[in-house]
Every structure is written in C-alpha cells, then in structure tokens.
Amino acid sequence: MRQRSEIEELIERETEKRLDVMQKPGYIFPKRASRADYIAIVISIAVCLLLIVLCMTEVIR
Amino acid sequence: MAQHKEADYIKQETVTGAVPMLSGERQYSFPDLFLTTSGFAIATWCYTQGAYVAQYLSFRQMLINIFCFNIVWVLIECIPVFFAVRYGIDLWIWLRSVLGIKGVAILATAISLANFGWYAVDSQLFATSMINLCKGLGLVLDPSVWKPVLGVLCVILGTLIALGGPDVIKWTNRFLVTALLFVGVAVVVICFTAVPLSDISAIKPDTSLYATSLGRFMLSAEGNVAFAFSWSTQALVMPRLAKTERSGYWATSLSYGVIAPFFVAAGGVMALAMFVRAGYYESDPTVMLATLAGPGFALLSLLMVAFANIGTQGTGSYVNCMIVKSGLPKLSYRLLVILAMFYVSALTVWGWVMDNFGKFISMAAYIQGPIIGMTVVDYLIVKKRKLSLKSVYFLKGHDSYRFTNGFNLVGLGCIVISFVTSVLFVYNPVTAAIKSNIFMVTTGSGFTALFGGFLYWIASLTPLKKYMLRDRNDLEIV
Numbered sequence: 302m303r304q305r306s307e308i309e310e311l312i313e314r315e316t317e318k319r320l321d322v323m324q325k326p327g328y329i330f331p332k333r334a335s336r337a338d339y340i341a342i343v344i345s346i347a348v349c350l351l352l353i354v355l356c357m358t359e360v361i362r
Numbered sequence: 363m364a365q366h367k368e369a370d371y372i373k374q375e376t377v378t379g380a381v382p383m384l385s386g387e388r389q390y391s392f393p394d395l396f397l398t399t400s401g402f403a404i405a406t407w408c409y410t411q412g413a414y415v416a417q418y419l420s421f422r423q424m425l426i427n428i429f430c431f432n433i434v435w436v437l438i439e440c441i442p443v444f445f446a447v448r449y450g451i452d453l454w455i456w457l458r459s460v461l462g463i464k465g466v467a468i469l470a471t472a473i474s475l476a477n478f479g480w481y482a483v484d485s486q487l488f489a490t491s492m493i494n495l496c497k498g499l500g501l502v503l504d505p506s507v508w509k510p511v512l513g514v515l516c517v518i519l520g521t522l523i524a525l526g527g528p529d530v531i532k533w534t535n536r537f538l539v540t541a542l543l544f545v546g547v548a549v550v551v552i553c554f555t556a557v558p559l560s561d562i563s564a565i566k567p568d569t570s571l572y573a574t575s576l577g578r579f580m581l582s583a584e585g586n587v588a589f590a591f592s593w594s595t596q597a598l599v600m601p602r603l604a605k606t607e608r609s610g611y612w613a614t615s616l617s618y619g620v621i622a623p624f625f626v627a628a629g630g631v632m633a634l635a636m637f638v639r640a641g642y643y644e645s646d647p648t649v650m651l652a653t654l655a656g657p658g659f660a661l662l663s664l665l666m667v668a669f670a671n672i673g674t675q676g677t678g679s680y681v682n683c684m685i686v687k688s689g690l691p692k693l694s695y696r697l698l699v700i701l702a703m704f705y706v707s708a709l710t711v712w713g714w715v716m717d718n719f720g721k722f723i724s725m726a727a728y729i730q731g732p733i734i735g736m737t738v739v740d741y742l743i744v745k746k747r748k749l750s751l752k753s754v755y756f757l758k759g760h761d762s763y764r765f766t767n768g769f770n771l772v773g774l775g776c777i778v779i780s781f782v783t784s785v786l787f788v789y790n791p792v793t794a795a796i797k798s799n800i801f802m803v804t805t806g807s808g809f810t811a812l813f814g815g816f817l818y819w820i821a822s823l824t825p826l827k828k829y830m831l832r833d834r835n836d837l838e839i840v
Contacts, residue, residue: 349430
C-alpha cells in the first residue's frame with residue numbers, strides 16, 4: 302500500500318515537472334502541420350466521397 | 363541505486379505510461395511510426411473482411427468501397443493526432459475532459475477488453491493457417507489439440523514483443539512490415555496472373571444479401587466503416603512518440619487508411635480469383651495461395667500469416683495495455699501485458715469470440731462511433747484545440763475536469779443517446795436489420811459518429827456549455 306502511494310507521488314511529481322518544462326517560453330513544441338496537410342486531407346476526403354456517390358448512384362457499376 | 367531505479371521507472375512510465383512525453387524524447391520518425399502502425403494494421407482478419415465484401419459487389423465497386431470508406435473515416439478520426447503529437451499525450455488522456463476520469467476508466471477498460479477479442483481471432487486464424495500449411499506440406503495435425511496450442515503460442519510470442527516496449531516493436535516492425543508489404547504486392551500479382559482480370563471483373567455479385575445494388579453497397583460499407591472505427595481508440599496512442607505533427611498524422615492515417623485496406627482489397631481479389639478457379643469464396647490466405655499458386659508458395663503464406671499475426675499481437679498488446687493504463691495509471695505496464703496474455707489465451711482456447719465475431723465487432727463500432735464524433739467536434743469546435751493540461755492530470759488547484767464525481771454526464775449521455783437511437787431507428791448490427799433510409803446515406807456506424815458529434819456540439823450551444831467548458835481560465839500551456 303505504502304509502495305503504491307510512493308509510485309503515485311513519483312508519477313505526479315514527474316508530470317508536474319514535465320508540464321513546467323512545457324510551460325517555459327523556450328520549450329520547442331514538435332513542428333506543426335502546415336496548410337498543405339489540411340488541404341491534402343480535404344481533397345482526399347472530397348475525392349473519396351465523389352467516388353462513393355458515383356457508386357451509390359450506379360454511375361460506376 | 364534507488365535513484366537509478368527511480369529514473370528507470372520514470373523512463374518506463376514516459377514510454378509506456380501516462381506521463382507526457384517531451385519533444386526531445388520522441389523516438390519515431392515517419393518511417394518508424396508508419397512501419398510500426400502498419401505492422402499493427404496488417405492481420406489475417408483483413409483477408410476475412412475482403413472476402414466478405416468481394417461476394418456482394420462488382421470488382422470496381424469493391425475497390426472503391428474498401429478504400430474510400432476507410433480513407434474518409436480514418437482521415438477524420440485521426441485529426442486529433444495533431445494534439446497527441448503536440449503535447450506528447452494520447453487520446454485517452456485528453457478524453458478525460460470529454461468523459462471524466464471515471465468515464466474514461468470504465469470505457470477504456472471496456473473497449474480494450476473488447477479490442478482484445480480481435481487478438482483472440484488473430485491467434486485462432488494463425489493456428490488454423492498453420493494447420494492448413496502443415497497439411498499442405500504432408501504433416502497432418504489434429505486441430506482439437508494443435509489449434510489451442512498454436513493459438514496460445516502466437517499470443518506468447520506477441521507478448522514477448524510487447525514486453526520489449528516501443529523500441530523492440532519499432533525494430534521488429536521495421537523488418538517485418540517491409541517484407542510483408544512486398545508479400546502483399548506479390549499476392550495480388552499472383553492472383554492476377556493465375557486468373558485473368560477480365561474473368562475477375564465478369565463475376566456477377568451475389569444478390570442474396572439485399573435486393574438493390576445500393577443496399578448491397580451500403581451493407582458492405584457498414585463493414586468497412588466498422589473496420590475503420592475499430593482502429594480509432596487505438597490509433598491515437600502511438601503518435602505521442604512521433605517527432606512532428608505531420609509525420610504523426612500521415613504515418614497513422616496511411617497505415618490505417620491505405621495499408622490495412624490494401625490487405626483487405628488483396629483478400630477480396632484472392633477471394634474472387636478463388637471463385638473463378640474453384641467455384642467458392644475463401645478467406646484463408648494459406649488455402650487461397652496453395653490453390654492459386656501451388657504448394658511452392660506455402661512458404662510465402664507462412665511468412666504472411668505467421669509474422670503478420672505475431673507482429674499484430676505484440677503491437678496490439680502494447681497499445682491496448684496503454685489504453686487501460688490511461689484510465690488506471692497506477693497499474694504496472696508489465697503486469698497489464700501479462701494479464702492480457704492470459705486473457706487473450708483464454709479467449710483463444712474458448713473460441714466464443716470467433717464464432718460471434720460479426721456481432722461482437724459491430725457492437726464495438728457502435729460504442730466507438732460516438733466517441734469519434736465527439737472527439738473531432740470537441741477538438742476542432744468546442745475546445746478549439748485548447749486543453750488544460752494541468753487539469754487533465756488533476757494537479758493541485760486544477761479541477762476543471764472533475765465534473766460529477768469523475769463522470770462527464772454530457773459526454774456519456776451523448777454516447778448512450780447515439781447508441782440507442784442508431785440501434786432503434788437506423789440499423790441494428792446484431793440482427794443486421796435496416797431501420798430507415800438514413801442507413802443508405804450514412805451507414806449505421808457512420809450515423810453513430812455523426813449523431814454523437816452533432817449532439818455534443820448542440821449541447822455546447824446550450825447552458826450545458828458552462829459544465830463542459832470549465833477550463834477556459836486554466837489554459838496555461840497552449
């Protein structure tokens with residue numbers, strides 16, 4: 302029981318430490334996705350939906 | 363010595379636990395994450411899925427059904443990967459703000475227990491294929507003895523990979539998946555050289571499933587949407603190891619949205635080729651390859667089935683134990699992996715899941731669907747990509763996500779309402795009964811996601827917004 306409580310404290314301390322690091326102005330977050338990524342997602346979904354509609358309407362049999 | 367032990371424990375908790383991972387600690391580049399996730403996505407059940415769809419659709423419709431429904435839903439359900447990569451945490455940590463800590467603990471455990479059913483099927487398919495393979499090589503094994511033995515062996519080998527953690531998984535999959543992708547391409551080539559494409563295209567779809575072409579197309583789509591959903595709760599665990607948002611998102615999306623469907627399509631092509639050659643549809647790749655290409659390809663099928671299933675067991679055990687751990691962070695990762703081994707072994711020997719696979723998977727998709735819808739709506743519209751990280755870890759003085767005794771009643775209510783509405787008024791996955799024409803547009807599983815997201819969004823426009831967004835004054839890390 303005592304050991305479990307020590308582990309809990311250890312995890313909480315470590316989490317707090319890491320969040321403090323992330324909060325510092327100098328912390329570099331992983332590189333963000335760009336507009337090109339979002340455009341690629343939208344185009345891919347649109348093309349797939351078009352093909353699905355063509356099948357549903359039996360244009361593609 | 364004690365300090366060294368403590369440092370090791372923290373490292374283990376960072377890689378395999380719920381502690382956020384900092385930018386400098388990330389291990390996975392695009393190829394690493396892509397190969398690891400693909401290793402998870404490639405399993406024998408892909409062939410079973412492909413063989414099922416192949417019977418009811420024309421060749422072109424089959425390919426569009428498999429690829430397009432999977433790509434659409436996987437691209438949508440993976441959008442929160444951007445968040446997972448940015449803050450080094452997985453989906454289930456973030457879901458504490460949508461479902462509450464106890465809601466996550468219950469749903470994460472329930473969904474993981476259900477997910478492990480896939481691995482019992484995986485190990486049983488491994489055992490059946492191995493027995494068929496031995497038979498082809500002249501060695502007859504008694505299935506009543508060898509099926510459970512080989513199935514459990516598959517689980518144990520997968521457990522050894524999972525115990526090694528992400529680094530072992532990465533290196534295992536780096537070699538294994540590269541080989542399997544080549545094998546997958548070879549399989550399709552063998553099918554088309556064994557049976558002409560014109561013969562495959564000329565097969566008339568089986569109309570016994572539903573009277574209209576649209577009905578058959580959407581019932582097949584239901585299977586593919588459920589297939590895409592089956593990754594959702596597991597998909598956002600690995601990306602926390604990725605170095606950039608772009609590599610995390612595309613590695614995950616391409617694995618589940620393109621590589622897994624590629625193997626589903628390969629299963630469909632093989633099933634059609636088998637129909638042309640033998641007059642029946644077959645979903646066991648070892649039988650298909652032996653029939654289409656002769657016993658010389660026994661080794662190829664061994665590689666394909668054995669390695670793929672063992673790799674899937676390993677990565678699947680890691681991912682699902684991580685999910686349980688995100689809801690119950692005090693439990694040891696190693697203990698969870700060992701418990702999972704006994705649980706999956708028991709399911710394998712029992713065999714119930716395999717016999718009731720269709721119902722089991724469809725119902726799981728109906729729980730995962732609303733979570734997908736709410737996740738995307740919460741991330742993009744309600745919380746606008748901002749979360750209180752300190753509240754999500756319940757640090758002292760940060761209580762935005764305690765909700766009602768650990769349950770977010772709005773989020774949980776949306777899941778229940780979506781589930782019940784879909785079963786009663788759209789499509790019942792247990793009886794396969796279509797309840798309304800909405801199914802012909804959204805499918806049943808697709809409706810659960812759309813409706814769950816819609817309800818959650820509507821709730822955020824009512825006075826419930828105060829209950830849902832208590833964190834707006836606590837956004838210190840953005």
